Amino acid sequence: MSIDTDKRDAERTAAVRPTEDKIARQGRLPRWSTPGALAAAAVVVGGLLAATGAFSVGLFVFLTVVLFAVGLYALSRVVEGARKATDRVVTIVVTSAFLLALIPLISVIWTVLSNGIARFDVEFFNSSMRGIVGEGGGAYHAIAGTLVITALAAAMSIPIGLLTAVYLVEYGAGSRLARAITFFVDVMTGIPSIVAGLFAYALFALFAGPGVRLGFAGAVALSVLMIPVVVRATEEMLKIVPNELREAAFALGVPKWRTILKVVIPTSVAGIASGITLAIARVIGETAPLLIAVGITTGLNFNPFDGRQATLPVFAYYSYAAPGVPRDPYIDRAWTAALVLIVIVMVLNLAARLIARLFAPKTR
Amino acid sequence: MGKAIEAIDLSIYYGSFRAVEGVNMSIRPKTVTALIGPSGCGKSTYLRSINRMHEVIPGARVEGRLELDGTDLYGAGVDPVGVRRQIGMVFQRPNPFPTMSIYDNVIAGQRLNNKRMRKDATDDLVERSLRGANLWNEVKDRLDKPGSGLSGGQQQRLCIARAIAVQPDVLLMDEPCSALDPISTLAIEDLINELKTDYTIVIVTHNMQQAARVSDYTGFFTIEGTGKPGKLVEMDETRTIFSQPKQKATEDYVSGRFG
Numbered sequence: 001m002s003i004d005t006d007k008r009d010a011e012r013t014a015a016v017r018p019t020e021d022k023i024a025r026q027g028r029l030p031r032w033s034t035p036g037a038l039a040a041a042a043v044v045v046g047g048l049l050a051a052t053g054a055f056s057v058g059l060f061v062f063l064t065v066v067l068f069a070v071g072l073y074a075l076s077r078v079v080e081g082a083r084k085a086t087d088r089v090v091t092i093v094v095t096s097a098f099l100l101a102l103i104p105l106i107s108v109i110w111t112v113l114s115n116g117i118a119r120f121d122v123e124f125f126n127s128s129m130r131g132i133v134g135e136g137g138g139a140y141h142a143i144a145g146t147l148v149i150t151a152l153a154a155a156m157s158i159p160i161g162l163l164t165a166v167y168l169v170e171y172g173a174g175s176r177l178a179r180a181i182t183f184f185v186d187v188m189t190g191i192p193s194i195v196a197g198l199f200a201y202a203l204f205a206l207f208a209g210p211g212v213r214l215g216f217a218g219a220v221a222l223s224v225l226m227i228p229v230v231v232r233a234t235e236e237m238l239k240i241v242p243n244e245l246r247e248a249a250f251a252l253g254v255p256k257w258r259t260i261l262k263v264v265i266p267t268s269v270a271g272i273a274s275g276i277t278l279a280i281a282r283v284i285g286e287t288a289p290l291l292i293a294v295g296i297t298t299g300l301n302f303n304p305f306d307g308r309q310a311t312l313p314v315f316a317y318y319s320y321a322a323p324g325v326p327r328d329p330y331i332d333r334a335w336t337a338a339l340v341l342i343v344i345v346m347v348l349n350l351a352a353r354l355i356a357r358l359f360a361p362k363t364r
Numbered sequence: 365m366g367k368a369i370e371a372i373d374l375s376i377y378y379g380s381f382r383a384v385e386g387v388n389m390s391i392r393p394k395t396v397t398a399l400i401g402p403s404g405c406g407k408s409t410y411l412r413s414i415n416r417m418h419e420v421i422p423g424a425r426v427e428g429r430l431e432l433d434g435t436d437l438y439g440a441g442v443d444p445v446g447v448r449r450q451i452g453m454v455f456q457r458p459n460p461f462p463t464m465s466i467y468d469n470v471i472a473g474q475r476l477n478n479k480r481m482r483k484d485a486t487d488d489l490v491e492r493s494l495r496g497a498n499l500w501n502e503v504k505d506r507l508d509k510p511g512s513g514l515s516g517g518q519q520q521r522l523c524i525a526r527a528i529a530v531q532p533d534v535l536l537m538d539e540p541c542s543a544l545d546p547i548s549t550l551a552i553e554d555l556i557n558e559l560k561t562d563y564t565i566v567i568v569t570h571n572m573q574q575a576a577r578v579s580d581y582t583g584f585f586t587i588e589g590t591g592k593p594g595k596l597v598e599m600d601e602t603r604t605i606f607s608q609p610k611q612k613a614t615e616d617y618v619s620g621r622f623g
Contacts, residue, residue, distance in 0.1 A: 253473065
């Protein structure tokens with residue numbers, strides 16, 4: 001017995017020792033090694049490229065990152081061991097991918113901002129293009145048109161989309177009809193926006209004859225694009241409402257429709273509201289369907305049932321594609337229109353976050 | 365308040381699958397009845413059929429009769445919503461409404477059904493229900509705070525307060541303590557003892573000590589194998605079930621030889 005215990009103790013110390021050694025032996029690179037290695041890589045690559053005379057920014061950045069990754073891996077492998085070295089390389093890869101994804105975004109914002117800021121003035125927001133040739137003028141008519149058409153599209157899509165999602169989750173779950181609707185909603189998500197525009201144009205041409213241009217037709221085209229997004233977002237949100245809450249309401253003798261209206265939807269309203277806002281942001285910048293169904297005009301028109309309306313994306317497109325003479329004021333206005341559109345989308349996104357925070361169920 | 369429940373040859377189906385077979389059980393008013401048995405034996409299904417909650421699952425139906433003081437709950441023209449207003453239910457996991465304050469949770473039954481009440485009547489109902497659920501002293505200073513901020517045991521008592529605020533005749537409890545710690549469990553068990561002066565209580569539990577502690581009558585369910593329907597083996601006074609049951613299966617189960 002005692003021999004057994006002794007033996008086991010001996011085995012245990014033998015098993016423990018190498019672990020302790022491992023912990024003690026593992027080295028660590030100092031904190032400044034990462035920026036240090038990056039700087040060293042930059043200097044080496046810069047020097048080499050300058051010496052060969054083939055300097056370009058893209059090549060410089062690419063080679064620096066590669067050398068940095070390889071160098072830090074080798075250094076870390078020697079000092080810290082294989083696991084730490086792999087961790088460092090993966091960190092570099094992930095960070096580079098993130099920065100790479102950021103480049104086009106920052107570039108777009110920078111270009112639009114620097115080109116569009118010139119005409120981001122009061123006149124741009126309070127005058128239309130009626131009678132304007134050359135400088136001056138603004139996009140008041142296009143901003144108004146975009147807001148009217150998008151609001152109309154939202155007013156049509158939100159009830160339809162919301163109720164479809166309620167049917168899919170609460171009533172139809174698993175039925176053949178529900179599965180068919182889900183399938184077609186998925187198909188609708190992939191419809192090219194030009195097809196939605198052609199559909200709306202063809203639909204209205206049936207009633208009003210060929211060549212019809214109408215703000216309302218644009219709103220119909222946009223809601224074709226918007227409904228599937230609203231359905232999808234709302235469906236996901238309704239699905240994550242725990243079944244226990246529905247049962248709790250049923251057990252209190254609450255009818256199903258009232259349970260949906262007063263328990264299920266309020267519980268998920270934060271997600272639904274932000275989903276809807278993102279759906280609006282998604283369609284507000286659509287150009288192709290509005291180009292076909294709404295056209296463009298130079299004057300202010302608030303009535304979506306009466307002829308052409310200007311919209312920001314189409315305004316920007318025509319100002320750029322078919323400028324007048326002189327050319328520059330038109331190009332400037334196109335950039336500013338793009339800037340205004342980005343600002344609107346950004347405000348909508350911020351609103352979505354605010355709504356989500358405002359409506360979210362509180363825990364304390 | 366407190367009505368009798370009579371099940372006469374009651375079978376419960378999910379589609380073509382028979383989950384529970386031929387239950388004959390009479391539950392007396394103002395008593396606590398515990399349903400015990402191994403997992404999957406159909407005791408929860410039976411409990412949920414008492415207030416027609418199992419109908420939430422598509423394809424669920426019953427055969428036989430289930431009477432509340434002589435009225436067939438599955439008779440033609442009986443509205444399940446009406447049944448649930450008379451027979452309240454407390455679930456396994458506490459489920460207060462996350463969007464509502466403690467106050468609103470208690471009167472959720474009234475609010476959700478758009479019942480108009482005067483402010484002082486509502487205040488009175490909230491206090492009475494919370495006192496009835498032994499929760500008033502713990503939450504009276506924070507009635508406007510969300511119910512989900514309470515501890516698990518408090519949330520479960522809030523759910524009981526919510527269930528008794530609609531003034532049902534019967535209270536069904538589906539393993540109300542299985543997600544709670546022993547102290548909260550004790551609080552709920554004390555509460556059940558107090559509530560039986562007003563309500564008929566049916567409780568499903570996996571804990572035989574709990575059944576012995578809180579119930580006056582005990583029904584033992586079992587199942588012969590997977591795919592077979594669950595059955596009520598025996599129902600008697602709790603004392604009898606735990607000391608000298610008539611059936612061998614019951615004795616095996618309560619003495620821990622099986623299940």
